[in-house]
Amino acid sequence: MKKQFTSILFILLLSLLAFHSANAQAIATNPEARIKELGIKLRTPGPPSANFLGAVRVGNLVYLSGQGPLKEDGTFMIGKVGKEFNFDEAKYAARLTGINLLESLKAEVGNLNNVKRIVKVLGMVNAVPEFDNHSQVINGFSDLMVEVFGENGKHARSAIGLGSLPRNIPVEIEMIVEMKD
């Protein structure tokens, strides 16, 4: 009787473990669900303002145009890091830029669950010459990619500082993504 009880407990424990790992698997393979869980609502981007596109696909690689920190009200965060914006604001701008990039990626590929991995990121900070915390700012972007895509969200990356950016946005980021097929 006691043995039976132990084995039942053991099976219960095993199934619980299996359920948990299945759940973890779901997180890694279902970015669309993860985005909803994170409370992020992806908007449909309008067409680019001139003779270029939001994304171009070549084979399984998707090249994405540089995006900036578009706020919920449809306007951009404006200002230089180390002048109008402090570190925390800049990191938040990088996260907002990430959401904007997910939007243009979704517009190109339809379903984000078909993303195989994030390949390469160029993160650019519009900063005063003395600023030296670019990596930590761009982490706001990279962390979001890992929250959404799990291990597949990890990427090769360069973080750099620029003297100016379009509209005087604090952060601009471009990336290359590999699709499953």
Add this chain to the structure above:
Amino acid sequence: MKKQVIFIVLLFSLSLLGENYVLAQDPETRIKELGIKLRARGGNSSGSFIGVVRVGNLVYLSGQGPLIEDGKYIIGKVGKELNFEQAKHAARLTGISMLEALKAGVGNLNNVKRIVKVLGVVNAVPEFDNHSQVINGFSDLMVEVFGENGKHARSAIGLGSLPRNIPVEVEMIVEMKN
């Protein structure tokens, strides 16, 4: 009889339209129509690098600047020595320089499948915020030459300095037909 004639005329005009369409899709012809003369470029690098590297069907092009004539560039910072219109013109000249480097690398521009990715860099004062419109000078040229295939993914950015103090530098990735 009258119906037949109309039909033939219709067919004829359709074929003419088709021919025009072919013309518009031929980048080498488009470049001539635009009055652009592509210069033959020798070594367009000054060090241990080259203008073009091809990997499979993708061609990676080194950054180019607004070359006026052999070795002579438009020089100056945007928002200081150069205004917006001059900067946009520099971006177009950089596009011509890029087409020269591409032609030197691949031979026939009609074999270009599409322009994939452009990084447009403006050498600007810190207050400048019109980078996108400057780089349109480059992007518009690509669409004039390659039509819809000239549209590309793009980032436009501003740097504090560039080689020789050129106002614009652009690099790009191109996909070839085969």
